[in-house]
Amino acid sequence: MNWLWGSKYTPIGLDIGTDTIKLVQLELSGPRPRVVALAQRRMPELDEEADEPQRSEQLKQAVAALLSESGVRGRQVTLCMNGTQVFVQNLRVPAGAEEQLEGIVQTEAEQRLPGEFGEVEIRHLLAGEVRGTQHGGEPVELKHEVIMLACRRRDIDSLIALAERLRLKPQGLDVPQCALARVVTSTMRRKSDEHQCLLILDLGASGTNVIVTRGQSVLMIKPLPIGGRLIDRQVAKRLDLSLPDAAALRQQCQDQPDQIEDELLRVVDETVRAHMEALGREVIRCVRYHSVTFRGSRIAKALLFGGEANQAVAGILARRIGITCELGDPFVGLELSDELRRRVRLRRVGMWAVVLGLCTKARRVAA
Incomplete structure (x- = not known):
């Protein structure tokens, strides 16, 4: 696995989940990527009676403490939406409509998203071509299977604002499903x-x-x-x-x-x-x-x-x-110090998959 980056270090991967906050950073100067920062802590018990600015400040303090103790390099960061904030829907669209795909997905989103969802950012993945069959066995129209991903604009803005208050420099924003898939597929080179x-x-x-x-x-x-x-x-x-x-x-x-x-x-x-x-x-x-x-x-x-x-x-x-x-x-193909390896093994290894995927989001080049 080789990587090409404009810096010796990847952006910090920061995953603010439901129960825990996790961060990871990789160094890319050696023959294999090396984990140089890895830390996690429980989400703070946010006061349910507190207003939104107070709750945001509690979260900011928790993330700031994690950054301070982790030894990360630089302030560039890749952020991740919480899985509960992502609306996912598989769609079928006619083949040959690639130029209109973005508009088709937008129309489908307007019809399928809950009414209270509000202003959204929408992205899509092209999964592949599919062809069904009629009852008589005759093939039907060729279509594209598309995965629609939608997030509330207010949730995105809130996450970016948190990063900026921590003097971090957001380089990318991902959803956990794509970050995890990236970790798994990055090892499939044969x-x-x-x-x-x-x-x-x-x-x-x-x-x-x-x-x-x-x-x-x-x-x-x-x-x-x-x-x-x-x-x-x-x-x-x-x-x-x-x-x-x-x-x-x-x-x-x-x-x-x-x-x-x-x-x-x-x-x-x-x-x-x-x-x-x-x-x-x-x-x-x-x-x-x-x-x-x-x-x-x-x-x-x-x-x-x-x-x-x-x-x-x-x-x-x-x-x-x-x-x-x-x-x-998720640590297959990565170097870890004995101390970090011990820290990883104290908890379930799989919990680090999404945040590792965030580290490798931007400018990845496979050999």
Whole structure:
């Protein structure tokens, strides 16, 4: 993997998620990119009674502290929208309409976006050509599968304003689904990888992103509202706990199960399994949509990323969807010091995938 940049260092990748704030920076002067800054901290408990300027100031202080302790170089940054702020829709448009594609996507967005969405910024990905069949087996019109991505303008402006208040210099803005796909596809350089289809699952706090790629192309993106927060709420309800206490219990059940009472372990395990079974059913629908849309394109395996990805979850999903599920490692091909490697291993490796994708957004050149 070779990179061409105007600087020795990439812009800082900054991901302000639902539960955590993460940043990463790479150095590009050696034979392989090297991680020189990597840090994360929990999102601050924002005062629900505080007004927007006060909440913004709390968030600013948290990000400023993370920047200070991380040892980043420079002030250039690539930002990421929170997954809950991104509206995703797969569309079909007639083939040959490439010149009008932007207008078509804009019209579709006006029809499909919720009325309260407000002023938006819209982008699209061209997934590929598709051709359906009529009931008699005759082929129908060739069309393009398009992925529409929309974000509220006020959310974008708020994120950029936060960066500028921190004296950062935004160089790019991304969505988590594209950042994650970039990390995975950047390692696919062999000829045999060109047609390999992967199912990528990003299991986070607010939900799960389902992404299907083929070679370097993104074929499908589907956000699902099943994530860690939903599981924590159910655990809290069953055990009559506060949400923070339920989240802490679930974490302890994963890290130190021998120190938890059997009944508590049973409740947490049942709750996690029920939600992963539900997630599996939704993923199966996504796989079916892909197989019908892109005929003959078979998914080779699933890669799991995100803070909720672990071996137990991979096992449950593999049995439910009938596809081999592996935990993804976004640090493949990167150099890390022993200290940073130790820090990465303290938590789930997959949680760093999106923020690493932000580092490599601009001016990437593959060998």
